[in-house]
Amino acid sequence: MAEYNHSEIEKRWQKHWRETAAFRTPPAGESGEAERFYCLEMLPYPSGRIHIGHVRNYSIGDAVARNRRMRGYEVMHPIGWDALGLPAENAAIEQQTHPAEWTRKNIDAMRAQLQRLGFSYDWDREIASYQPEYYGWNQWFFLRFLENDLAYRKDGPVNWCPSCATVLANEQVEEGRCWRCDSEVEERRLAQWFYRITRYAEELLDGLDGLTEWPERVIAMQRNWIGRSRGTEIAFAIDGPEEAAPSDGQLRIFTTRVDTIFGATFMVVAPEHPFVRELLDGGELGADASMDIEELRAEVERLAAMPRRARRGEDIDKHGVFTGSYAINPFNGERLPIWVANFVLMDYGTGAIMAVPAHDERDHTFATKYDLPVRPVISLATEDPEPDGGDLPDLPFSEEGHLLSNCGEFSGLGTADARATMTAHAKTLGFGHGAIDYKLKDWGLSRQRYWGTPIPIIHCPACGVVPVPDEDLPVVLPADAPLDRGQGSPLERVESFVNVDCPRCGVAARRETDTMDTFVDSSWYYLRYLSPNDATVPFSKIEGDAWSPVDLYIGGVEHAVLHLLYFRFFCRALRDLGLLSVDEPTRGLLTQGMVTKDGAKMSKSKGNTVDPDEMVERYGADTTRLFVLFAAPPVRDLEWDERGVEGCARFLGRVWKLIEGEASSLPPVEAGFGDAGPSLPEPLAQLHRKVHETVRRVTRDVEERLQFNTAIAALMELTNACNTARQAVSIVEAGEHSWVYRLAFERLAVMLSVFAPHIAQELWTTLGHSEDLTRYPWPEYDPSVLQSDEATMIVQVDGRLRGRLVVPTDLADEQRLTEMAMADPVIRAHVEGRQLRRSIVVPGKILNLVTSP
RNA sequence: GCGAAAGUGGCGGAAUUGGCAGACGCGCUGGCCUUAGGAGCCAGUGGGCUUAGCCCGUGGGGGUUCGAGUCCCCCCUUUCGCACCA
Numbered sequence: 001m002a003e004y005n006h007s008e009i010e011k012r013w014q015k016h017w018r019e020t021a022a023f024r025t026p027p028a029g030e031s032g033e034a035e036r037f038y039c040l041e042m043l044p045y046p047s048g049r050i051h052i053g054h055v056r057n058y059s060i061g062d063a064v065a066r067n068r069r070m071r072g073y074e075v076m077h078p079i080g081w082d083a084l085g086l087p088a089e090n091a092a093i094e095q096q097t098h099p100a101e102w103t104r105k106n107i108d109a110m111r112a113q114l115q116r117l118g119f120s121y122d123w124d125r126e127i128a129s130y131q132p133e134y135y136g137w138n139q140w141f142f143l144r145f146l147e148n149d150l151a152y153r154k155d156g157p158v159n160w161c162p163s164c165a166t167v168l169a170n171e172q173v174e175e176g177r178c179w180r181c182d183s184e185v186e187e188r189r190l191a192q193w194f195y196r197i198t199r200y201a202e203e204l205l206d207g208l209d210g211l212t213e214w215p216e217r218v219i220a221m222q223r224n225w226i227g228r229s230r231g232t233e234i235a236f237a238i239d240g241p242e243e244a245a246p247s248d249g250q251l252r253i254f255t256t257r258v259d260t261i262f263g264a265t266f267m268v269v270a271p272e273h274p275f276v277r278e279l280l281d282g283g284e285l286g287a288d289a290s291m292d293i294e295e296l297r298a299e300v301e302r303l304a305a306m307p308r309r310a311r312r313g314e315d316i317d318k319h320g321v322f323t324g325s326y327a328i329n330p331f332n333g334e335r336l337p338i339w340v341a342n343f344v345l346m347d348y349g350t351g352a353i354m355a356v357p358a359h360d361e362r363d364h365t366f367a368t369k370y371d372l373p374v375r376p377v378i379s380l381a382t383e384d385p386e387p388d389g390g391d392l393p394d395l396p397f398s399e400e401g402h403l404l405s406n407c408g409e410f411s412g413l414g415t416a417d418a419r420a421t422m423t424a425h426a427k428t429l430g431f432g433h434g435a436i437d438y439k440l441k442d443w444g445l446s447r448q449r450y451w452g453t454p455i456p457i458i459h460c461p462a463c464g465v466v467p468v469p470d471e472d473l474p475v476v477l478p479a480d481a482p483l484d485r486g487q488g489s490p491l492e493r494v495e496s497f498v499n500v501d502c503p504r505c506g507v508a509a510r511r512e513t514d515t516m517d518t519f520v521d522s523s524w525y526y527l528r529y530l531s532p533n534d535a536t537v538p539f540s541k542i543e544g545d546a547w548s549p550v551d552l553y554i555g556g557v558e559h560a561v562l563h564l565l566y567f568r569f570f571c572r573a574l575r576d577l578g579l580l581s582v583d584e585p586t587r588g589l590l591t592q593g594m595v596t597k598d599g600a601k602m603s604k605s606k607g608n609t610v611d612p613d614e615m616v617e618r619y620g621a622d623t624t625r626l627f628v629l630f631a632a633p634p635v636r637d638l639e640w641d642e643r644g645v646e647g648c649a650r651f652l653g654r655v656w657k658l659i660e661g662e663a664s665s666l667p668p669v670e671a672g673f674g675d676a677g678p679s680l681p682e683p684l685a686q687l688h689r690k691v692h693e694t695v696r697r698v699t700r701d702v703e704e705r706l707q708f709n710t711a712i713a714a715l716m717e718l719t720n721a722c723n724t725a726r727q728a729v730s731i732v733e734a735g736e737h738s739w740v741y742r743l744a745f746e747r748l749a750v751m752l753s754v755f756a757p758h759i760a761q762e763l764w765t766t767l768g769h770s771e772d773l774t775r776y777p778w779p780e781y782d783p784s785v786l787q788s789d790e791a792t793m794i795v796q797v798d799g800r801l802r803g804r805l806v807v808p809t810d811l812a813d814e815q816r817l818t819e820m821a822m823a824d825p826v827i828r829a830h831v832e833g834r835q836l837r838r839s840i841v842v843p844g845k846i847l848n849l850v851t852s853p
Numbered sequence: 854g855c856g857a858a859a860g861u862g863g864c865g866g867a868a869u870u871g872g873c874a875g876a877c878g879c880g881c882u883g884g885c886c887u888u889a890g891g892a893g894c895c896a897g898u899g900g901g902c903u904u905a906g907c908c909c910g911u912g913g914g915g916g917u918u919c920g921a922g923u924c925c926c927c928c929c930u931u932u933c934g935c936a937c938c939a
Contacts, residue, residue, distance in 0.1 A: 217857045217934080224856060224935055231939080255939060268939090318937080343937045353939045361854090362937055439938060560934080630878070631865060635858095637932085644865065647878045653893095697869085710867065713877035720877090794873050799920040801873060826906075840919050846872055850919045 004656040006620025010758040014118055022774045023120040025076050027530075028546030037073040038547045039065040040526050040586070042555030042563075043080045046106035046128075047087060050113040051602065052595045052628065052640065053556065055612045059625040059755075060592060060634050060708065061554045062119045066754040067702050069120075070778040076547055078529035079114065079121045081107050083130035085518045089451040093483050099451045100479070103130055113613060117621045118757055120774070125532045129521040130451075134528065136474025137538035138520050139456040141570075143467050144577050150196045153465060156444075157272075160188035193455055193514070194442040197569045201226055201438045203583075204568055213588040215635070218560040225561045227439025231256035232423045233350065234432040236267065236327035238275070239335060251275060251327045251338065254349030254437055257359065257398075258426070259418035262407040263377035264354040265367065267327045267338045268320065270346040271304035275338075279323055288337075289324025296321065303342045318343045318366045329354075330431040331422070332408060341366060349437050357396065364396035377404050378415060443566065445517050450481050450490040452515025460502035460509040469503050475511070489513045522563055523570035526550055526585065541579060550586040557591035564589075590706055593637035595628075602640070610640055622756035623649045629708040629755055652759055655719055655752070659745050659763045665731040666742045669768040674739045676785065683728035684740045688785060690721040691744050695781035698751045712755060718748055742767070747779050791844035795821045797830040798851055805847065812843040821847055 017023065028036065041061040044054055058079075065077040081103075088099040095102065107128060114121070127134055145151035161183060197204075205226045208219050235250040251267060269275055279285070280297050289296070299321040306319070320341030327336050336354070343362055344353055357367035358376040367374055378401045379392050393401075403418050405411045410418050426432030446455070454475045456468035468475055478497045481490040491497055491513035502509040530543035549571075571585040594601050597608040615624045627648040632638040676688050694714050701711035722744050731738050746767060753760035753773040761773050791809040795802055803824045811817065818839050821827050827849070834851035841847055 215857090220857050221934055227935090227938065229938070253939080257939080343939095345938070348938045350939095355939090360939070362939075365937095437938075439935095557933080633866080636866090639865070641865070641879075644879055650893095651878080657893095700869090709865090710877080713867075716877055792873095796872090796920075799872095799918095804873090829906095838919075840872095842872065846920085848872085848919050 001657070001661045004653060004660075004759070006622060006759070007617075009762045010116070010118060010621050013758045013761050014115065016772075017118075017120070017774070020772070021124075022772060023077065023122050024124060025074060025078075025122045027540075028074075028543050031074045034074040035072065036076065036547060037065075037068040038076040038526075038550045038552075039068065040076075040550045040553045041079070042553070042559065043082045043522065043525060044110065045082045045085065045087070046103055046110055048106050048109065050110050050117075050612055052610050052612055053602070055117065055624065056595055056628045056634075056638065057554055057556070057592055058114065058117070058119050059628050060590065060706075061552075062625075062757075063629065063702060063708055063754045064552055064554075064706070065120055066757065066774070067778065069775055070750075070754070070773070071703075072775075072777070076529065077121055078125040078127075079119070079123075080125075080127035080525060080529065081110075081129065082518065082522055082525075083107065083128045084135065084452050084521055086449060086451065089449060089483065092451075098479070099483075100130060103128075116616055117612070117625065120757070125529045127525065127528050127532050129518075129525065132474040132476045133535070135453040135477075135521065137524075137528070138453040138516055139468070139473050139475055140470065140538060141520075141524070141574075142456055142516070143470065143473075145195060145573065146467055148573075148577065150199065150573055151193060151445075152196065153191050153193050155189045155191050157187050158190045158192065160186045160190070192444055192446040193457075193516075194444055195569070195573075197443045197566070198438060198440055200569050200572050201228070201440050202436075203572060204440075204565065207568065207572075207584060211584065211589070215557075215589065215591055218557070218564065218589060218591060221560045222565055225440065225565065228436060229256050229438075230434070230436050232258040232419070232426065232432055233435040234258065234261070234330065234354070234426055236329060236336070236354070238338070239326040239328055251352055252350045253352045253354050254435060255354060257356070257415075257419070258422045258432075259403065259410075259413075259415045260356040260359045260377060261329065261331050261354060261422065262403070262410075263356040263358045263375050264329055264334075264336060265357060265373045265375055266355045267336050268341045268344045268353050268355050268363075268366070269323075269338060270344040270351040271300050271340055271342065272346040273340075273344075273351045275352070276300055276323070276340055279325065286324030286326065288322075290322055296323065300340055303340060306342045318362070318369060320366060320370065330426070330429070337372075339370075347441065348439065359396055359398050361396050361398065375406075377407055378402070379404060443517070443519075443569075445520065446514040447517055448489040448513075449515050450477070450483060452518060453477075453520065454491070455512045455514050455516055457512035458500055458502060458509045459512065460505065460507060462507055463502055463504045463509075466502055466504050466509070472503065477515075489515075491515070519563060519566050523566045524574070527574075527580070538579075544579065545581045548580060548582045549584050550588075552588040552590060553586040554590045554592065556594070560591065590634060592634045593632070595638045595640055597640040615645065619645060619649050620652075620758075622759045623652055626652065626712060626756050630712045631709070633707050633709050651716055651719065652756060654723075655748065656759065656763070658719060658722055659749065660766055662726075662731055662741065662745075663766045663768070665738070666745070666767070667738055669742075671739065671742075673743050674737065676740075680737055680740070681729055681734075683725045684734060684737050687721055687725040687744055688740050689788065690718055691740075691747050692781040692783075692785040694718040695747060695751070695779045696783075696786070699778070699781070702754065708755065711751075715748060715752055715755075718744065722748075749773075750776060750779055793817070793845060793847055795824070795827055796846065796848040797827060799848060802830050803827045807844075809844045812841055814839045814841050817841060817847050818849065821849065 039061055041057050061077070065075050069075045083103050088103050091102050092099040129135060142151055205223065205228055208222055211219060231254055233252055233254050235252045238249050238251050280293060283293065285293055285296065303319055303321070318341060320339045323338045323340055325338045327338055329336055343366065344351065355363040355366065357363040357372065357374040359378055364374065374395060376392055376395060378397060380401045400415045402415065403411050403413050410422060413421060423432065423434050454477055456473060456475045458466045458468060460466050478494045481494050483490055498511050498513060500509055500511050501507065527539040527544050530547055531537065531539040534540060567585050571580065572583060574580040575583060596602065597610065600608060602609045612624060623645065627645045630648055631644055676685060680688065694717065697714040698711045701707045722741070731741050734741065749760045749763045749767065750773060764773055787809065789809055790806055793805045793807055795805055803821065803826055805817070805820055807817065807820065822831065831849060831851055837850050837852050839847060839849050
């Protein structure tokens, strides 16, 4: 018997698959009416080496892809590289190389690693986003978005580091200082490009309901992120000094609780609110102001400077200052002081609120601190609401209830009713209307980085912002940009790139030097796999429609919001551009858990990483893949324990020994399988049943439940069952019945091939087959085999297990069964002295004798 | 605070969705084989007891049911995401 030499076997079959183009997927146009299955794994960032998390991700995807091929689907299973981004730029600076060079090297190394693992990718469709042939289409989409008002340029506040002369992302500002050079970060207004994802806010939210094959968790996170709240917008007239009144003399607020408006006792605006600037520019404060205008200016600046950063649990202190102006509550004509405070945010709602301290916790805290009046207008709901009746709840009270008698014509209404009625009232009288607000903001694209997609725009002194004409795409990233840290966007200093003639009027103009967020690349890559070499379109519509939506998308849960939201947005935008005919990019989503070691996420800094190469070297790709799937169900975190690998290695060793060692005793392939008649000796009949049961379990686990750990456990059981049967009736002894062994071995090899494809294929050959398992039909099981005519029923007395009964499977006669059970002395002893009241019969399974004393 | 999960042997994890709790694997114990074993094979392995059997046992407490890891109510713990969102 040959030794199990994994590295020789794996190399040989990988070569075979490559040479026979086993995993090539023909274009949809060529494959006609075939059933299609698109199995997609999140494309890796080429950071240098594959890590265990990748192995897990791709082993899951490969098991699914291989299973679907065997099921007769035309399977799309591609891979590529998310190759633009900051790490490459930083590494290039450190190592005095070029990001393209660094990236290419990493891709080559990682591709080799993936190939050693034997994943069934169609390598002819490989893409890399750093190639102009790829990112040029990012630019093409940008221009289409621009034409459709889905892309726009807007001035906005950004974090600016004066020493580095660059914009910093919010995450790069620590305690108001630059993470790199520690200088104080300034706020600047800078023109940035945005994608108008908010146009799809409603659709993206409603679409979540249709994503029935997505994890609840991801749905919840997206819902949360989009953050829809329905409420009312109300305009309060400003009552202040003439000069200070803003343009329209109105202060507009958004509230979800217009029913509490009679309890409003003051107003609060964000420090950045236009009203504040106009007030300060107006030069005069109201008569009641507690300070002069310069003092107020200083206070407002202080409030605005309070950083809005991540907080843990406790609220930050609320600070505010009275402006000296008032606003009129349109519902009761009351004059309310207008404050400026740090807890009101300019980028949500209208940047101004009515404060109802009796019914809002934040307003209550603020009112208490500054000694502002608190007036309850809502009390607990009762069946027969009586304004003023009953005890008032503790304040602040923000639950539902009914309105007290101090709410004019609305007194006595339930809060939900009141909101509808009062919103309608506001609309009729023209000072308000129903409104929906989202937390979702438009997608800021601009990055002051080199290693990204150049934004295809030219700034002309005469024409303004001019899009690069389609025929000039792609705008190629210049290879010779000066890369060094902290000097701003490198592209600004590449004269040959920046200086360009305006495509519209021909005068000297300047190129946009910002590049795109790399999330753009990953928002549509799954479509590029379908037409990877097409120079005329980003993807063919025929292919796009044939393969969309992706049937199963597999990746880490860390992308639950940003990537997966952009991904969904792009799909809808492409649909509206007429490029695609679906609403959602994927049907199924599997978010795999993290791989941890010593209880912590694997990371280079913690030094707890595991290099898959070592494991492949030592145990082989098959064992490595089998183990990452066996150790835990895909959605759970996986705690890495090297010792478990031994178990999987032993299992494959046992399978090898079983099939390789016994193949010569089996009947030939041509002899086929016999019929399992009554003459089949019991140990073989048992094995025969086990084979069918295993097919049933593995099929369900792989195709429906995506639970590969239990599928592999079932294959282990089948292997054990083969050995058990062998002890009773060896293959030679089985004689004419030895086809049962052939059946068991073949089914084992065929099903194993989706997890451990190399050894399975090798054993398949040993079993006398010449065909490739890649498209060999997935086995079916025969339910009738699982029906044994004898069953072991368990017998309970009052729900407790007391004995067993071997009976014909379909025997359901209560009387008869009870009599049989009572023949058992143990059971009789438990029923003795008690009255048998009734029996519960689950045919073939359970007899429960219920007694009373 | 809001939202989503999860809690089962020494460990990773099973349990056909209300029907034998602990499949499968790791680890551990004993045995066989071997010059040797960090190889292989066999057996055992939730806790306890007065051991043909019995009692206890799925985070805790109640409940529904002939029967609950599974369903309902309350509570505890852990993980993740969001968080001054008006």
